[in-house]
Amino acid sequence: MTAPWSLRVRPFTLELRHRFTIATSSRTTTPTLLVELERDGVIGFGEAAMPPYLGESHATAQAFLARIDLARYPDPFLTAAILADVDALAPGNPAAKAAFDIALHDWLGKVMRQPWHRVLGLDPRRAPPTSFTIGIHPPDVVQRIVAEAGARFASFKIKLGGEHDREMIRSIREVSSLPLRVDVNQGWRDRHAALQQIEWLATQGVELVEQPLPKENVDDLAWLCARSPLPIVGDAGVQRLADVPRAVGVYHGINVKLMKCTGLREARTMLELARALGLRSMLGCMTETSCAISAAAQLSPLADWTDLDGALLVANDPFVGATLVDGRIVPSASPGIGAAVRT
Numbered sequence: 001m002t003a004p005w006s007l008r009v010r011p012f013t014l015e016l017r018h019r020f021t022i023a024t025s026s027r028t029t030t031p032t033l034l035v036e037l038e039r040d041g042v043i044g045f046g047e048a049a050m051p052p053y054l055g056e057s058h059a060t061a062q063a064f065l066a067r068i069d070l071a072r073y074p075d076p077f078l079t080a081a082i083l084a085d086v087d088a089l090a091p092g093n094p095a096a097k098a099a100f101d102i103a104l105h106d107w108l109g110k111v112m113r114q115p116w117h118r119v120l121g122l123d124p125r126r127a128p129p130t131s132f133t134i135g136i137h138p139p140d141v142v143q144r145i146v147a148e149a150g151a152r153f154a155s156f157k158i159k160l161g162g163e164h165d166r167e168m169i170r171s172i173r174e175v176s177s178l179p180l181r182v183d184v185n186q187g188w189r190d191r192h193a194a195l196q197q198i199e200w201l202a203t204q205g206v207e208l209v210e211q212p213l214p215k216e217n218v219d220d221l222a223w224l225c226a227r228s229p230l231p232i233v234g235d236a237g238v239q240r241l242a243d244v245p246r247a248v249g250v251y252h253g254i255n256v257k258l259m260k261c262t263g264l265r266e267a268r269t270m271l272e273l274a275r276a277l278g279l280r281s282m283l284g285c286m287t288e289t290s291c292a293i294s295a296a297a298q299l300s301p302l303a304d305w306t307d308l309d310g311a312l313l314v315a316n317d318p319f320v321g322a323t324l325v326d327g328r329i330v331p332s333a334s335p336g337i338g339a340a341v342r343t
């Protein structure tokens with residue numbers, strides 16, 4: 001006779017340190033749903049971080065999680081079957097599904113008394129350095145944020161696709177010579193103009209360009225991919241495992257995020273499949289607490305680039321876990337996902 005599961009959820013609002021503006025939206029908060037999965041006195045933590053433009057909300061995530069019938073899963077180690085079953089409950093809902101996936105992994109890791117990077121055989125010292133994200137701001141604000149971030153990071157990720165893209169880059173170059181990654185968030189429209197912009201960016205110490213064109217413009221993206229002097233990384237255009245093979249020839253690399261792909265289990269498969277297909281990979285995030293970031297950090301050594309600064313952009317992180325060490329987001333040595341409630 002096994003003890004019953006309990007699943008508790010708590011809506012929470014992340015307050016961002018800086019207004020976060022990208023090509024398509026602007027906000028100062030991010031709704032997140034904090035999840036606790038408990039059995040036998042062990043609690044697994046999970047999180048669904050939901051930037052509003054992606055369509056999930058506290059209400060949709062709570063409604064989805066309420067549909068999970070935990071009594072059907074007496075053996076929590078059967079994760080392949082459990083997570084496939086949960087995925088099949090309803091289409092969409094990737095962040096809600098990720099919250100459950102993360103909590104289940106945390107619970108299992110705590111029962112095994114090992115952090116997941118050890119269970120998976122991954123050396124966290126092999127994690128690539130993270131970039132630090134800078135939203136679209138006036139030049140003086142950008143320069144202040146770059147100065148505040150100081151020497152803690154190996155690169156910055158710059159959001160472009162606004163009115164003043166070259167001015168953004170030039171104003172950063174006045175105060176920093178660090179490598180830059182550019183994220184256009186589908187903000188450019190014309191492939192010829194995009195190529196010209198990328199050719200200029202290649203002269204400015206930019207190392208990659210994320211989602212330069214709308215995800216639907218597959219032919220234009222493939223045209224750009226064949227000509228771009230910089231790697232093109234798909235983000236909006238690559239959500240889940242089935243999207244990875246379709247990315248070949250359209251992008252040079254993919255951005256894998258737990259909140260897009262339903263959690264750790266599918267993210268790991270996507271990273272491994274990308275490598276097998278000759279695609280490069282980034283492990284990214286939304287604005288998230290140290291719960292989901294700590295979970296993602298377990299997989300960092302599988303990625304070519306990481307962009308796991310989400311918790312650093314948040315002013316009211318209720319968790320501690322993975323930390324910034326020498327420019328890398330390094331998971332804690334604690335079991336499971338390595339996150340704990342901030343006291």
Ligand SMILES: [Mg+2]
Pocket residue numbers: 183185210211235236255
């Ligand atoms: Mg992106």
